[in-house]
Amino acid sequence: MSPPQDHHFAGGGGGGVATGEDLKETELRLGLPGSAPQEKKLGLTLDLLPTKGFASAGAKRGFSDAIDTSSRDNGGVMFSNAVAASGSASKADASAAKEKGPAKAQVVGWPPIRSYRKNTMATATTKTKDEASSAGPEPKQNPNSCLYVKVSMDGAPYLRKVDLKLYSGYKELSIALEKMFSGFTSGGGKDESHSETRTKDLLNKSEYVLTYEDKDGDWMLVGDVPWVMFVESCKKLKIMKGSDAIGLAPRAKDQN
């Protein structure tokens, strides 16, 4: 196999060679078949990926498009199998940037921030934006991206929050809640592996009942309405002791 360019050792760098975007098509590269179209999408997806509230994608100057190949560690499905593509893409774009100015450059390693910090900030920003949007006395619903609601459990010293959009149905939600609150069932959470099964048993045996507060402020039993309808109307979740939930339903919550 011959190297991608005639008189370039590898990819971009140096002056005088127009490795403009149009020449990328003719570059020989390794990668999955179809990784070239992915590479084209890279410019678009990047703008949308990190900032949920970011209004105008694309046409900003400077580092709206700055990427880094540390995302190979990170996951972000769009990046993981386009590393080879992104490597050459960024080189080609970097040299294009030299000619055109930096407006749309995808520059590897600029600004000079450690990958660890980039990865950490990506999760920190997402999480805190969600927290901030739900920080008031009532959890606000953010229809675009996620739906954090407070979850309280009788007897637990503090509340938790879950993103309802992460789950596709009641079963997943209940499993997640079991995990989250496994530390608070009677007997304490000393050994996580034990209490997980215990919580499940407790929920099945109806010592605890999962309820939610809907838009009207009423406390409802979880599971009656279709999942999507539930997600749209749920404002808060509460794991009640079975004895407190008598008024809601005569039967135990069927998790299956």
Place this chain on the structure above:
Amino acid sequence: MKVQSAMFYFPEEVIEHIFSFLTHHHDRNTVSTVCKAWYKIERLSRREVFVGNCYAIRPDRAAARFPGLWSLSLKGKPHFADFDLVPPDWGGLAGPWIEALARSCPNLEELRMKRMVVSDENLELLGHAFPKFKALVLVSCEGFSTDGLAAVARSCKSLRELDLQENEIEDRGPRWLNSFPDMCTSLVSLNFACLKGEVNLKSLERLVCRSPNLKCLRLNRAVPVETLAKIINQCPNLEDLGTGSLLADQFSEAYVSLVCALQKCKKLRSLSGFWDVSPLCLLAVYPVCANLTGLNLSYAPTVQGQDFINLIQHCVKLQRLWVLDSVGDKGLTVVASACKELQELRVFPSDLFAAGPATVTEEGLVAISTGCPKLNSLLYFCQSMTNSALITVSKNCPNFTRFRLAILEPRKPDPATNEPFDEGFGAVVKNCKNLRRFSISGLLTDQVFYYIGKYAKALEMLSIAFAGDTDQGMTYVLNGCKNLRKLEIRDCPFGDGALLADVTKYETMRSLWMSSCDISLRGCKALATKMPSLNVEIINEWEAEMEENLNNGVAEVISNNNNKHFNNGNDDRKVEKLYVYRTVGGPRSDAPDFVWTL
């Protein structure tokens, strides 16, 4: 003659005693070159060894030269590896070093490594080979998991310090904390803030309970407020605390106990963490602010606006502050009025992807320089800067030893004058005579390098990106900066002329990095030929991609003539990445296929 014979009989013990006052490795290196006798005395008595480039010397040789060493500091990959400019599997392996030490230096107590690849097996060996091992510090390392940490915790009976800073650690579960034996009571410093996964909270609490000497504790994001409060209650003498998640609801028991616990911490001087911090939990921190000398809010994007201002106003003794640019020029102005003792400031960008409304600009920096004349170390990411601001800053703060300015958009000129930033950065090197580390950005011509070569006599490390016009720029630096140790350049139009302008210079330096510049294979070969004491390494990007795809199972091996296409006779081809360093170890034996040592 008399003097000479007197020196000849000078007892070794006395010389050794005199050497014991020389702690810095530069001084010890110097005295070791005086004569054979001094070389021998020095090497047998050296306790702390610093190897700034792990490939500058073979591990066996270093370990054999200093059999009595207690403490080794090692650096591996080039600095630009932090920014993904070095392909994975490049090298920087800790294994050969730990193995060599295990053979020759059984008294090893401390190991500090930066940008190296460490495996779980290496950490197992560490635990078993050094009975007196006390301190492990890993910065920006990778290749290991929590299993490796468990091995260290389990085996090092008198472990005092386990400090993990910004490493990529594979999470294999929270059980590693259980591996600290019950009899381990010696911990002074524990930092696992960079661990991404869950932590066994009960084990953590028990560990803290039996560590009466604990002074520094940095938790990771998985530790909730409730546990934090319990921990602080156990060690009110903490001096350095990195919080876990600081998210708590109002009037929850956890929050209340946190408030009470923090009030007891009279010795707390440094705070970091602040993951997911709610404004309420910030209030809890106020009682300790007055005595803080160090504060790291750079992972707390929610601390901004009035929340930040209210907090920072209490921190009157602050010497070191790391923040995000979301605090804005306004926040920095408040810092300038409140923190008169400030010496080090780092302002990181909070949003890498959006060029939204300007967050910090030259205004914030000028305010800081006006209010904090003791400032000597700066890392500042900003969207906007001007020459006149830089000139003002350099006059207000002549004590800079580290000055790193990253204007986010490459090659951006001064918006006030449309000029390059030559004069601004020139003023910094003119006025700050003690400048040791310098990073420059924005639109820059050869002129800035003229200034650097002329005035930056103390400069040891220079980072350049998207700057300069001709070879002359780099030549100015090589000729003028007498103390230059590390030079790293990316995306500059410097070619073979600059590379070969002063080849003997590289022997006085630790390393040179050049990527996306204008150098050719011919120039690199010439350098290698003229300077056999250097390793001239070329990274072949195409080869690196192939290696990566092989590792990922994406591509089959098509050709195993790995370097064949390097050497097809066309020496005019441009070299994408060059790494040159002095070494007594010869070409390295662990170079991957995509690294070609000329």
